[in-house]
Amino acid sequence: MVQIHPVQAVLVNSGVGEVKISSYVTTEQESFTIWMKSLVYHSKGCTVFDSKGNLLYRVDNYDSKNCGEVYLMDLYGEVLFEFQQRFGLFKSCEVCNSTGTRFRLQKNFKISPRRSSSSYKVVMRSSKDDQQSCYKIVNHGSVFTVEDGSGRLMAEVKKKKSNDINGLDFGEDVLTMVVEPQVDHSFIMGIVIAYGLLKCKL
Numbered sequence: 001m002v003q004i005h006p007v008q009a010v011l012v013n014s015g016v017g018e019v020k021i022s023s024y025v026t027t028e029q030e031s032f033t034i035w036m037k038s039l040v041y042h043s044k045g046c047t048v049f050d051s052k053g054n055l056l057y058r059v060d061n062y063d064s065k066n067c068g069e070v071y072l073m074d075l076y077g078e079v080l081f082e083f084q085q086r087f088g089l090f091k092s093c094e095v096c097n098s099t100g101t102r103f104r105l106q107k108n109f110k111i112s113p114r115r116s117s118s119s120y121k122v123v124m125r126s127s128k129d130d131q132q133s134c135y136k137i138v139n140h141g142s143v144f145t146v147e148d149g150s151g152r153l154m155a156e157v158k159k160k161k162s163n164d165i166n167g168l169d170f171g172e173d174v175l176t177m178v179v180e181p182q183v184d185h186s187f188i189m190g191i192v193i194a195y196g197l198l199k200c201k202l
Helices: 185-198
Strands: 013-015 030-035 044-050 055-061 069-074 079-086 092-096 102-107 118-125 132-140 143-148 153-159 174-179
Touching (some): 030 185, 044 185, 055 185, 069 185, 079 185, 092 185, 118 185, 153 185, 174 185
Antiparallel strands (some): 030 044, 030 174, 055 069, 069 079, 079 092, 102 118, 118 132, 132 143, 143 153, 153 174
16 A cells, blocks of 8 residues: 555654754755645644654644644644735735744746746845845746755655656645755745645645
8 A cells, every 4th residue: 555655654763762853954865745634633734754754844724714824833843934824916925933034935927938837936034134035936837846046956846656666646635845955944844835825725
């Protein structure tokens, strides 16, 4: 039987009575499974596993009628990012964390020479200084990528398929996220969740 994630989600123990918390920054290319379902019965959200099947992130929206405010949590339930949708002239998503880092995701309305792709702009600001960083989501149909301001690939998200010879498709709700080395995958997840909210996937 094909599984959405390789093994049952477990905490990573580094010793007796000790739980190891790994860094969010990748040291090499890493693959994650995003299941666009909540582990909480009758709630909307998503669940994220690493390549070993360990639970890393979750989003649980207990009020299915309201996606205006959503939280990305780690496996311990600690809130990493808070999301608020803005419904002005141009729909956007505001994201912040406890350190004061903020970013906004909004669709680019520039006319693209190729209609096969669309893009979303991510502008990040920190409360510690006035510096601003820009990122971009490029949508290529069933695949979208996250790039930095120079166009360097940071992550790719697409529908998950099994590794067997038939390449079984898991459906629209199960995605594979591949994150490049030296990238904060919690930040990438923040971008992915904001994008999912704007696309009404959560």
